[in-house]
Ligand SMILES: Cc1cc2nc3c(=O)[nH]c(=O)nc-3n(C[C@H](O)[C@H](O)[C@H](O)COP(=O)(O)OP(=O)(O)OC[C@H]3O[C@@H](n4cnc5c(N)ncnc54)[C@H](O)[C@@H]3O)c2cc1C
Ligand SMILES: Cc1cc2nc3c(=O)[nH]c(=O)nc-3n(C[C@H](O)[C@H](O)[C@H](O)COP(=O)(O)OP(=O)(O)OC[C@H]3O[C@@H](n4cnc5c(N)ncnc54)[C@H](O)[C@@H]3O)c2cc1C
Ligand code: SF4
């Protein structure tokens with residue numbers, strides 16, 4: 001059993017705030033299934049545990065791929081990790097894998113960073129024989145991620161941007177509506193992205209009665225069902241996203257509750273971003289000083 | 300026992316009680332009558348030879364006292380602090396009986412703590428001897444008291460032991476649940492270091508059932524036996540409207556953020572914690588007391604504890620209740636929330652409480668709370684912590700075919716810890732339901748003994764435990 005450290009093998013900036021990272025994690029790479037995620041922390045003593053989807057895995061290399069967007073302290077700090085660095089805390093694979101079967105035609109809708117968790121699901125759906133229509137949305141052209149990889153897999157790809165700088169000028173619900181109106185109508189829809197996008201995707205498919213899966217991005221702590229911080233109302237029931245999800249029937253999820261729960265710690269998160277900026281400025285200053293000629297360079 | 304004054308300690312996370320000085324300890328030890336039948340020993344789940352160790356303390360022979368305690372308990376610094384002594388060793392103490400108050404009996408737990416702290420304080424903690432390697436391998440799942448003790452006892456026999464822990468730190472509830480002011484984390488850390496020095500391999504960030512299946516540990520990784528000590532970490536909620544509003548937390552979440560993620564060190568920790576001014580805690584056990592007292596330390600102006608029964612039925616330790624009261628926690632008995640009410644942002648603002656009265660005793664022997672219809676009233680709150688108990692965590696049973704559970708979700712285990720799967724043993728809260736540190740420790744020991752017998756080839760010719768349903772103690 002290889003429990004060696006989780007070392008960063010490769011890093012690539014996909015857009016201004018989106019990064020792709022391959023990390024050594026042979027056990028997780030071997031066990032993971034589409035739809036599952038890991039939890040990591042950038043500092044063992046004081047870090048926060050944050051969930052990120054396993055976007056891809058390479059069992060030969062013993063690595064997993066993460067694609068993440070810088071939104072707060074942890075993701076800002078994570079983006080500063082370089083090949084050779086080791087992540088102090090990384091655990092997984094967590095969550096229930098996506099239920100994969102040959103539904104027929106599957107529409108996979110990804111918004112922004114949501115395209116990353118969508119990718120392994122498209123892979124899985126293709127493997128079991130589905131026809132896959134991918135709808136990828138982003139605010140503008142340079143925020144579209146993983147398009148090439150998805151084009152290799154999907155039978156049909158529609159790209160749309162909010163500002164029309166690339167593909168169709170539309171929100172993802174536009175092309176989704178069109179696809180739902182086709183005959184025969186699609187058999188299943190998977191929508192992953194910001195909560196508001198998933199909410200409207202679910203509203204779009206509801207009148208057509210098409211089963212719609214969404215992947216919820218609640219706040220988490222342990223990821224094993226111990227804290228209940230990830231709980232959310234689905235139908236009449238409270239479910240824990242980390243162990244009962246992260247995928248649920250989009251027609252039953254209380255998205256308004258999800259959105260307000262995501263704002264639970266807004267103020268403290270803002271403080272943390274300021275702290276990262278201060279620390280970052282300080283590090284830049286030190287690096288500058290170290291690089292200035294005439295000063296003693298570190299041994 | 301000397302302690303920080305309430306007005307000061309509510310502003311820090313440091314330990315509340317300072318512990319005895321040598322003179323105080325010897326004086327307290329001299330109160331022991333050295334009863335021939337030693338009823339106190341019968342009250343201790345691991346049967347520490349109490350009069351003998353107390354005599355050693357009275358004689359000033361602290362090292363001898365430590366040796367006696369350690370024959371039976373591996374975590375005396377922990378148990379001396381958190382054992383519910385008044386219902387265990389101290390309950391039948393002759394001195395307390397004579398004074399008609401278990402609180403006035405010999406302070407066995409405090410003496411135990413003194414001895415353990417003395418030993419650590421002068422660097423006299425010995426690493427237990429480990430027999431020559433046998434080449435046999437045992438996996439321990441979970442690093443709570445049950446797992447740690449099982450690991451130590453199996454390792455002593457010379458077997459290789461690997462502990463797998465889901466979190467990034469070891470110690471289970473002792474680390475993430477019980478707050479610093481009751482059990483300093485450095486103490487738990489030292490116990491873990493002792494295991495390390497004994498050559499136990501400790502693997503954090505490893506969720507058995509997810510990172511690897513339990514059956515794979517036996518079949519693919521060639522472990523000869525597995526001990527499952529994954530605890531009862533599944534928070535119960537009330538199931539009333541509004542429970543998912545922002546500002547309503549399980550005690551597990553609240554305490555984990557503060558203890559494990561160190562959120563009380565604002566400015567250093569990256570994990571946020573909800574800062575409320577008028578906090579309600581629902582429940583009456585140790586977990587509720589810990590949550591209430593943590594909320595005070597995090598800056599709540601008012602903390603209201605809501606409990607369905609009366610103070611007499613509260614399962615929390617008497618000392619914790621007294622400490623909470625001194626610190627300013629306001630107790631509301633015979634009340635239970637019927638709903639939580641939020642604002643337009645989805646944040647909790649008020650709750651509705653229903654009044655209760657005590658009816659006839661229920662199965663647990665405690666008088667059952669009966670609702671009084673029509674007595675609902677509203678209370679303003681901006682934070683709520685639900686601490687009404689934990690159920691066994693279903694992750695391992697769910698991912699391990701053949702590992703049977705009772706209808707309460709606890710793992711079925713025989714007296715020696717053997718589960719319904721051969722070579723798989725279990726103990727602690729996952730078997731008992733939410734119980735205590737010392738009971739978990741005791742079960743870890745018993746299972747270790749059975750594992751050691753199995754690996755020595757002397758195991759009973761029995762494949763696995765029968766499924767027997769016994770009611771777990773719900774505290
Ligand atoms: C199952 C799951 C899979 C995810 N997969 C991805 C992914 O593949 N790529 C990606 O970029 N993001 C993903 N996320 C979201 C990601 O976890 C958050 O963006 C991240 O936690 C933000 O942390 P931060 O410290 O950088 O920002 P913060 O400043 O802490 O938070 C920014 C916002 O992120 C959310 N957030 C904060 N803390 C947490 C937390 N502990 N857990 C979850 N959300 C939190 C809140 O809405 C918050 O307002 C996923 C979330 C979940 C639940
Ligand atoms: C807030 C609080 C206060 C308490 N106060 C007291 C007190 O004053 N006195 C007292 O005697 N008792 C007290 N208790 C109860 C006591 O802590 C427990 O009974 C005891 O810790 C149980 O020990 P355990 O070894 O069975 O499990 P735990 O201590 O729960 O440890 C289980 C460990 O297993 C890990 N784990 C879970 N699933 C997996 C998995 N799949 N793979 C790997 N690891 C896993 C968990 O992360 C955890 O670290 C308290 C409990 C709480 C929550
Ligand atoms: S019962 Fe009390 S007095 Fe008697 S031996 Fe035990 S501790 Fe001492």
Ligand code: SF4
Pocket residue numbers: 342343344345346347349372378379382384387388389407408411737
């Ligand atoms: S282990 Fe607990 S019950 Fe036993 S003597 Fe010590 S304090 Fe008392």
Ligand code: FES
Pocket residue numbers: 219220221222223224225226227228229230231240241242243
């Ligand atoms: S993250 Fe703690 S229960 Fe889901």
